[in-house]
Amino acid sequence: MAAATTTSPTAGRLPFSPHPNANPARLSSPASLKTPSKPVSLHLRHLTVPSAAGAAAPYPDSSSSSIPDLLSDKPRDECGVVGIIGDPDASYLCSVALHALQHRGQEGAGIVSTHRPSSDSPVSLRSVTGLGLVSQVFQDKSKFDYLSGSAAIGHVRYSTAGSASSLANVQPFLAGYRFGQLAVAHNGNLVNYSSLRASLEDSGSIFNTSSDTEVILHLIANSNSRPLISRIVDACEALQGAYSLVFLTKNKLFAARDPYGFRPLVLGRLRRPSRGIVFASETCALDLIEADYEREVNPGEVIFVDGHDLSISSLCLMPPKPRKACIFEHIYFALPNSIVFGRAVYSSRYSFGSTLAKESPVANADVVIPVPDSGFYAALGYASHSGVPFQQGLIRSHYVGRTFIQPEQNIRDLAVRLKLAPVKGILEGKSVVVVDDSIVRGTTSSKIVRLIKDAGAREVHMRIASPPIVGSCYYGVDTPRSEELISNKMDVEGVRNAIGCDSLAFLSLESLRNLLGKEAPSYCDACFSGNYPVPPMENEADRLLAEEEE
Numbered sequence: 001m002a003a004a005t006t007t008s009p010t011a012g013r014l015p016f017s018p019h020p021n022a023n024p025a026r027l028s029s030p031a032s033l034k035t036p037s038k039p040v041s042l043h044l045r046h047l048t049v050p051s052a053a054g055a056a057a058p059y060p061d062s063s064s065s066s067i068p069d070l071l072s073d074k075p076r077d078e079c080g081v082v083g084i085i086g087d088p089d090a091s092y093l094c095s096v097a098l099h100a101l102q103h104r105g106q107e108g109a110g111i112v113s114t115h116r117p118s119s120d121s122p123v124s125l126r127s128v129t130g131l132g133l134v135s136q137v138f139q140d141k142s143k144f145d146y147l148s149g150s151a152a153i154g155h156v157r158y159s160t161a162g163s164a165s166s167l168a169n170v171q172p173f174l175a176g177y178r179f180g181q182l183a184v185a186h187n188g189n190l191v192n193y194s195s196l197r198a199s200l201e202d203s204g205s206i207f208n209t210s211s212d213t214e215v216i217l218h219l220i221a222n223s224n225s226r227p228l229i230s231r232i233v234d235a236c237e238a239l240q241g242a243y244s245l246v247f248l249t250k251n252k253l254f255a256a257r258d259p260y261g262f263r264p265l266v267l268g269r270l271r272r273p274s275r276g277i278v279f280a281s282e283t284c285a286l287d288l289i290e291a292d293y294e295r296e297v298n299p300g301e302v303i304f305v306d307g308h309d310l311s312i313s314s315l316c317l318m319p320p321k322p323r324k325a326c327i328f329e330h331i332y333f334a335l336p337n338s339i340v341f342g343r344a345v346y347s348s349r350y351s352f353g354s355t356l357a358k359e360s361p362v363a364n365a366d367v368v369i370p371v372p373d374s375g376f377y378a379a380l381g382y383a384s385h386s387g388v389p390f391q392q393g394l395i396r397s398h399y400v401g402r403t404f405i406q407p408e409q410n411i412r413d414l415a416v417r418l419k420l421a422p423v424k425g426i427l428e429g430k431s432v433v434v435v436d437d438s439i440v441r442g443t444t445s446s447k448i449v450r451l452i453k454d455a456g457a458r459e460v461h462m463r464i465a466s467p468p469i470v471g472s473c474y475y476g477v478d479t480p481r482s483e484e485l486i487s488n489k490m491d492v493e494g495v496r497n498a499i500g501c502d503s504l505a506f507l508s509l510e511s512l513r514n515l516l517g518k519e520a521p522s523y524c525d526a527c528f529s530g531n532y533p534v535p536p537m538e539n540e541a542d543r544l545l546a547e548e549e550e
């Protein structure tokens with residue numbers, strides 16, 4: 001194996017290899033689908049946890065609930081992944097880290113860990129997955145006795161491919177194949193999933209789920225390369241789109257990131273005596289389990305950690321691509337206390353807001369209010385730059401999750417009222433600047449404008465701390481279809497009219513790029529600009545059709 005660097009964790013700071021794109025050494029042929037020599041069947045295993053009587057699942061599937069989940073109205077959060085090795089409490093720490101990443105996915109959660117019943121028995125992998133929140137799936141603490149080993153990977157899911165309500169699609173996926181057991185957890189979306197799956201099925205592969213992630217396991221199983229890291233590289237070379245991945249075997253933890261680096265993935269080290277190694281989608285997960293941030297997993301890099309001595313090896317074997325980190329992580333997805341792609345999310349949002357104030361001031365405004373939660377930080381920036389007092393004119397209920405909205409207009413109104421309550425004393429008779437991070441379909445904004453006007457506001461001026469969203473995302477964010485995006489259907493004046501506010505302004509794409517400075521070209525802004533770094537190969541109709549057929 002070429003270009004591997006192996007070190008001991010006791011040697012202080014880890015001497016990782018240079019930037020992966022500087023080392024295009026390859027182990028195998030260019031990206032192409034390998035033809036398996038024989039049909040390969042993977043056996044996916046889960047210990048499943050039913051969502052507490054269905055009713056307790058906070059984000060019920062529309063088919064099973066009287067309140068349909070209309071999260072498809074907005075860009076839904078994406079998944080979060082965690083991997084920990086070298087600590088006796090690996091699965092418990094994994095669950096804590098998943099709590100920190102809960103905002104990235106609420107449909108399902110799971111952990112796969114190593115397990116060794118006694119010192120003379122072999123190590124095996126065990127899985128616990130369930131629909132719902134981490135606290136629901138891991139409510140029963142005996143799960144951590146079942147997941148007893150010193151290495152674990154975990155996942156919180158918001159689906160981009162495959163049914164949201166199918167327990168089989170909840171990750172991590174655990175499979176047995178000719179080289180033993182392998183588990184994977186994935187954040188992202190594979191744009192060539194359908195063609196990969198069709199090709200694998202033609203060759204005899206039998207799929208257990210409707211998730212795009214499963215093709216990764218089949219590609220690894222079909223690779224004839226050795227060792228496993230080479231099979232992972234082989235698989236990654238066939239994938240197109242976004243993937244931040246963690247893999248677990250009985251004695252190794254792997255992490256891999258696509259060559260564009262769409263989705264975040266960081267590496268840290270536990271402060272506790274074990275000095276275990278951690279991978280996580282966001283640094284907020286490291287903070288919660290008291291791990292120190294060491295660095296990002298670089299785009300195109302595959303890292304593996306040996307469970308015996310916690311030595312870390314880094315391979316940079318994927319063909320180099322221009323880096324394209326998702327700017328929407330900074331606008332909306334990531335937690336504001338995280339550092340994502342080397343930038344503090346809080347300060348990004350604050351600066352988007354202050355630049356918006358510079359770009360689109362409101363004359364004679366009385367008060368600036370945020371749309372909780374995600375509009376908060378941009379509103380602080382807007383208020384600070386404009387000198388207009390900041391107030392909380394909308395109070396968010398702690399007991400309503402992400403917005404549940406009915407298709408019928410009257411129930412939609414109720415849903416927003418359940419979540420957000422206006423403070424009359426702040427709004428009555430005022431000219432109000434309302435700051436939010438984004439408008440997707442316009443559902444939230446139009447309801448909020450009405451709420452604020454009903455509370456007696458004289459004028460309502462919407463200020464949005466990102467450019468108009470004109471295109472869908474194909475890289476791990478489940479945005480509505482392009483034709484449902486309000487800014488794809490009409491210009492800013494049309495949107496203002498539809499929302500019913502007195503004025504509306506978005507942060508310009510130019511300002512957003514200026515704020516990123518010389519790093520701007522290393523960010524994906526396709527949903528604002530239409531410049532898709534990887535062409536969306538499979539149209540959404542195919543995706544929807546595939547889901548309907550489940």
Ligand SMILES: O=P(O)(O)OC[C@H]1O[C@H](OP(=O)(O)OP(=O)(O)O)[C@H](O)[C@@H]1O
Pocket residue numbers: 073074075332371372373374375402403436437438439440441442443444445
């Ligand atoms: O134009 P729309 O289709 O209504 O979507 C846009 C809204 O959705 C998001 O918030 P969300 O309600 O998801 O929750 P949060 O801000 O509380 O996280 C976003 O912050 C906007 O407020």
Ligand SMILES: NC(=O)CC[C@H](N)C(=O)O
Pocket residue numbers: 077078079080157158159160161162169186187188189190211212213476477
């Ligand atoms: N949002 C994500 O990253 C989802 C991962 C994977 N594509 C799934 O649908 O399960």
Ligand code: SF4
Pocket residue numbers: 262325326327328329472473474475476477524525526527528
């Ligand atoms: S299209 Fe938008 S949401 Fe998707 S990766 Fe690019 S910036 Fe992020």
Ligand SMILES: [Mg+2]
Pocket residue numbers: 371372373374375436437
């Ligand atoms: Mg919001």
